[in-house]
Amino acid sequence: MDTNKRRLTPAERTTSRRVTTLAVGVAATVLLAGCSGTGGKPESAGSGMGAGTADTPHATIAMITHEVPGDTFWDLIRKGAETAAAKDNIELRYSSDHEAPNQANLVQSALDSQVDGIALTLAKPDAMAPAVRAAVDAGTPIVAFNSGFDQYQAQGVSQYFGQDEKLAGISAGQRLTADGAKKALCVIQEQGQVALEARCAGVVEGFKGQTEILNVNSKDLPSVEATITAKLQQDPSIDHVVALGAPIALTAIQSVANAASSAKIVTFDTNAALVDAIKAGDVQWAVDQQPFLQGYLAVDSLWLYLNNRNTIGGGTPTLTGPAFIDQSNIDSIAEYAKSGSR
Known part of the structure; x- marks a missing residue:
């Protein structure tokens, strides 16, 4: 027994159990679809992700996010969505805009084109509310993912x-x-982005030091x-920089060097470059929310x-995280993170 292994917090143990249960359900769904499919070619030959193509009627789904151009986190979301779409005989129409009013316009455009369903992020829920309500009122199935944990139910x-x-x-x-x-x-x-604000609020609550x-x-x-x-030059007492996204963490590496600071960097979310940064010790750990899984499940x-009027979660959120990635487990997920299937 490894006596040096870090004990999981109660929150991590709860999440681990829910994610494990979810993973079993997803595997069963994929297997069922593969058995009932037409025997079509896998979405990505050699990737191990193909499960045939469902023989259900063709459908069109719009996925609309608040992606910031250049942030490769969203490549993982999109890869998951594309994998599910290929299996499910679905045409996926992906679009994004960082500005909430423009994202809301994309929702309306999707409605106007009469898509069969919409998956969207709610980074700024108030700005998105009228468009979401229009979709609900039109009877278009709509699911939320990635952002809007505390707001999605109020929007229907x-x-x-x-x-x-x-x-x-x-x-x-x-931690x-x-x-x-x-x-x-x-x-x-x-x-003003609700997910980011909630992360820092949680850090303040969970951390016994100063934030x-x-x-x-x-x-x-x-x-x-x-x-x-x-900021690091102004305040040498800062010993940890908490980034809320991989691009910010990777940028902070240079900031620490510029300031000749001894601060350590930790982050939320991952991408391929962050894997190497964790391996090198430039970033200590990352909080992983499994973006591939979010896109896939949406x-x-x-x-x-x-096709069956099923809903997942019984009206409650389906959690895909948090989990920690650090040097103790980075090797086990590095291949998946870099290939876009994590």
């Missing part, structure tokens, strides 16, 4: 796939305490680098509803 959306961002933040704060951190800088790359919030603009990474550098849940 029946299913949600993602992590409890406040819980994820609390878990991160507890910071266990790591011996004293002062953390929590970097929010988009002020300071720093707002930056993720669309201008050179500015992000300069702002974090200046599309697959709509297929289940359209």
Whole structure:
């Protein structure tokens, strides 16, 4: 028995059980679809992800996100969605806009084109509410994922796939305490984005040290680098930088070097480059919400509803995280993170 292995927090144990149950259900769904399919070719030969093609009627689903151009996190979301669509005989129409009013317009455009279902993120729920209500009133099946954990039900959306961002933040704060951190800088790359705000709020609650919030603009990474550098130079007592996305964490590596700071970097979310940063010790750990799984479940849940009126979660969120990735387990998931199937 390894006596040095870190004990899971109660929040992590609960999430682990729910994600394990979810994974078994997903595997059963994929197997069932493969057995009842037409024997079509797998979506990605050699990837192990193909399960044949369902013989259910062809459907069109719109996936509409708040993706920031250049953020490869969304490649993982999209890969999961495309994998489910290929299995489910679905045409996937992916679109995104970082600005909430424009994202709402994309929802209306999807309705106008008479798609069979919509999967969307609710990063700024108030701005999205009228478009979501229009979809609900039109009887178009709609699911939320990734952002909007606390808001989706009030908007009439029946299913949600993602992590409890406040819980994820609390878990991160507890780990910071266990790591011996004293002062953390929590970097929010988009002020007003509900998932990001909830993460930092959770860090503040879970961390027994001092937490300071720093707002930056993720669309201008050179500015992000300069702002974090200046903050670290101004306050040498900061011993941990908490990034809320892989691009910010990777940028913070240079900021720490610029400031000649001894601060350690931790983050939420992963991408291929972050895998190497964790292996090298430049980033200590990441909170993983399994974006591939979010995209997959969002599309697959709509297929289940359209063909069998199934809903997942019984009206409650279906959690895909949080889980921690660090040097102790990075090798086991590195291949999947880099191939876009994590």
